[in-house]
Amino acid sequence: MDKKVELTAVGGIDKLRVADCIPQQPAPGELRIRHEGIGVNFIDIYHRTGLYPLPLPAILGVEGAGVVEAVGADVADFHVGDRIAYAGIPGAYAATRLLPAWRATKLPDDISAKTAAASFLRGLTAHMLLTRTYPVGRGTTLLIHAGAGGLGITLTRWAKQLDCTVIATVGSIEKADIARANGADHVIIGRETDIVAEVSRLTNAKGVDYAIDGIGGETLRKTLGCVRRFGVVASIGQVAGPIPPVPVEELGPIRSLSLSRPSVMAYTTEQDAYRFATQAVITAIRQGIIPSAGHEYGLTNAAQAQSDLEAGKTTGSLVLVP
Known part of the structure; x- marks a missing residue:
């Protein structure tokens, strides 16, 4: 009998229940996947809460x-035994799952399932943020919060490949070392540090071109103060709590900022964008831009994995192994 981890009610990790499950038969256009790795992300916590x-x-x-363990009717591009990865659709905390075939991306033999499982969502997020939300390139200066986390490391490595200057924020000296080791040009340490003043100092009072804020809470308002006129802020999470209302006057006309709330x-x-982006992610994995999984947990220990991620006890990416 296979296992799944089910959310029974909104709340804490105690609302996650391990249960038995039986593999389901795929409908037309679907695949059944037997997982070898499952990524753990903050969006899982947002769903739980x-x-x-x-x-x-x-x-x-x-x-x-x-x-791929079973193939539904009308699926021509995949066969039983194919190795695949996917992202963007709930239902992964289980030994097997059904998946729309268009979501699956064939996985090359030189990329492990665990690496792909812990990389695809972050890779797609980074691709969205660096190519669509604000196309970065040589000369772009970015501010990236949580620079030692899985997404922060990926963004930093990818941005450096594109000849950007990266300013990262982290919560400790140990995490600062991780951010620097992954390419950050400057690191701001400590949650109580005046990041606006530090960014101003590092940019000769100009401000960064683009800031990516996955912290939320009051940090977003501080982040707005770090960006140059006509710069862009992407708000992509709220680890620190709900984001207070942001009056439009804080964006302009004096600051002339653009505030984006992109969702991976x-x-x-978007099927065409998804297909293109997943190939970019595979290339990025091969180039070492996207880090391999930093922490492994058994599937039945999903609650502990979420607890550790929520408490900031981990660096890099997390993966569950059935």
Whole structure:
């Protein structure tokens, strides 16, 4: 009998329940995947806590990798035994799952399932942020919060390949070392540090061109103060809590800022963009831009994995192994 981890009610990790499950038969246009790795992300926590509600009971997890175990009718591009990865659709915290065939991306033999499972959502997020939300390039200066986390490391490595200057923020000296080792040009340490003053000092009072804020809470307002006139701020998360209302006057006309709230889940619903971006992610994995999984947990320990991620005890990416 296979296992799944089910969310029974909105709340803490105690609302996650391990249960038995039986593999389902794929409908037309679907695949059944047997997972070899499942990514753990903050969006899983947002789903659990009800910030982004799902119909209950629900199986969390929006990325994974494994082997095609069964193929539904009308699927011509995949066969039993194919190795695939995917991202952008809940239902991953289970030994097997059904998946729309168009979501699957064939995985080359030189990329492990665990690496892909912990990389695809972050890779797609980085691709969205660096090519669509604000196309960066030589001369761009970025501010990246949580520079030692899985997404922060990926963004930093990718941005450096594109000849950008990266200013990263981290919560500790140990995490500063990680951010620097992954290419950050400057690191701001400590949650209580005046990041506006530090960014001003590092940019000769100009401000950064682009800031990516996955922290939320009051940090977003501080982030707005770090960006030059006509610069862009991307708000992509709220680890520190709900984002207070931002009056339009804080964006302009004096500052003339653009505030974006991009969603990788929305990005992955665009099939053409998804296909193109997943190939870019595979290339980035091969080039070492996207780090391999930093922490492994058994599938039945999904609650502990979420707890560790939420408490900031981890660096890099997390993966569940069935």
